[in-house]
Amino acid sequence: MLSLCIQVFAVLAVCSADTDKRDISYTFRAWNIDQPLKEQLAVVYKEMESLKHEQAVMKQKQEALSQALPYCSQKPIDTDVEMNLTSLQTGSSHLPYTLTQGEDGAEGSGEDDSDEALDPCFHYTVLDQAWRATNYSTKKVSCDRSVQWKGWYRLFYRGKTIQMPERCVKKEMCGTHAPLWLVGGHPRIRDGVVTRKVCGNWRNNCCLFKSPPIQVKACQGNYYVYKFVRPEACHLAYCADINTLVCGKCKKSESCISRDKITWMCKKNKMRVKANVHFFATYPASISGKVNTIVYRKVYVNQGEAFNARTGVFRAPFSGVYQFFFSTQTGGSGTTDLWLVVNNYWVAVSHSNVQGSNSVGNLSTYMTTLRKGATVYVTQNRGRSWATSASNTIAFGGSLLMVRKI
Incomplete structure (x- = not known):
């Protein structure tokens, strides 16, 4: 009987604790096994009654909160109350979310990642208040300044x-009264976190109120996160x-993008050329005398197919x-x-002068800027x-280091 009661008590404690782990924690009260059975049962029953009471209190709190949220969302909020309830207005929410991005830039599963742990693009507070819109005239x-920004x-x-x-x-x-707008424009994703000035319009002066600067970051998915701070005066928002709104699509x-900062549109990003x-090619035999263009017949690498093995010419x-x-290897x-030879100009030489029966290898390099279509080849004078x-001693190769407009 005692063991059954203890098991029931343990199950109740665990289930109750899981109801809201943030607010409730339970510690098992130890009792002496040597005590009489009646006293041990009394301790168990007392703990069970305590748990039932705390459950009832928690249920009342949840019901009160459920009733308060719809009421607050319909009732206008005074400026004094807005400090703590900025989100409880019509069409508003002010809830912290941990988000990740999917392949299409949409909000993902929320799984944690080491790089995302400190990234504000994945840890921000939603600020959805219709009265902040630029087409919303002042009613209240x-x-x-009365908001505790964090x-x-x-x-x-x-x-x-x-x-x-x-x-x-x-x-x-x-x-x-004085709407706050961003000076200097939004950053690009590669800019990371930037600091931007904020101005408030009043008395025909777009920047009569210079509010403290804020931090801004661009995120994948065409949205931005802001680190808002309290303005120095009222009434600024x-x-x-x-x-x-089109940017979210x-x-x-x-x-x-927008040219006039009024009409916005989605524009496809330019593809970056990789x-x-x-290429790397060799001539698998000996060469004697003058050869106008060495045709390197054995091609090992030809990434981009810019080298022509039939002619021995590389075209940018x-x-x-x-x-x-x-x-080359001189014998x-x-x-x-x-x-x-670059565009029919001799630009670099591999020179060797050997006496007797000796053999000497020589390697030359050359770096230059070429326009698209430029030709490069090697000639033996x-x-x-x-x-x-198998020797690969007569070789020719090259690489594109950087794409550049000329």
Whole structure:
């Protein structure tokens, strides 16, 4: 009987603790096994009654909270109350979320990652308040000085992502007297966290109120997070540009742009050209005398297909910076010269002068900037170069180091 009661007590304690682990924790009260059975049971029953009481209190709190939320969402909030209940207005939410990005830039599963642990793009507070919109005229004046700002925020309008305006907003809009707008524009993703000035429009002066700077970061998925701070005066409030609602519809491969900061559109990002051009070829036999163009027949690498094995000529597929190398093995007495020819100009030489029966290897390199379509090849002006099918001593190769507009 005692063991059964103890098991029941343990189950009740665990289930009750799991109801809300943030507010409730239980510690088993130890009793002496040597005590009489009646006294041991009394201790168990007392603990069970205590648990039942705490469960009843917690249930009352949950019911009160459920009743309070709908009431607060319908009832206008005074400025004094707004300090603690900025989110409890019509169409508003002010809840912390931990988000991750999917492949299409949408909000993902929320799984933690070491790089995401400190990234504000994944740890922010949702700020969805319709009165912050640039098309919302002042009815009940709000002031962000009374808000206890903490951490990073992402702006929404009725559940859709939105961003701060980048141009002056008329006074008496955004639910306040002097609307706050972002000076200097939003950053790019590669800029990381940046600091931007914030101005408030009043008395025909777009920046009469210079609010303390805020931090901004661009995130994958065409949205931004802001580290808001308290303005220095009332009544000032951060604006949400209603014109930027289209930005939330942009794909991962698109950017949200605007020339006049009024009409926004999604534009496909330009594809970056990858510098993926490499080649390496050899001549598998000896060469004597003058050869206008050495045809390197044995090709090991031809990434980008820019080298022609039938002609021995490399043709630049992109404008940019290239590096080339060419080598030879001189056999027998005399002078041997191999030249690198770029657009029919002799630009670099591999020179050797061997006496007697000696053999000398020589490797030359050359770096230059080429336009798309430029030709490069190697010619032997004089002498004798020695090679076999396995030696790879007569070689020619190169790589595109960097794409560059010329």
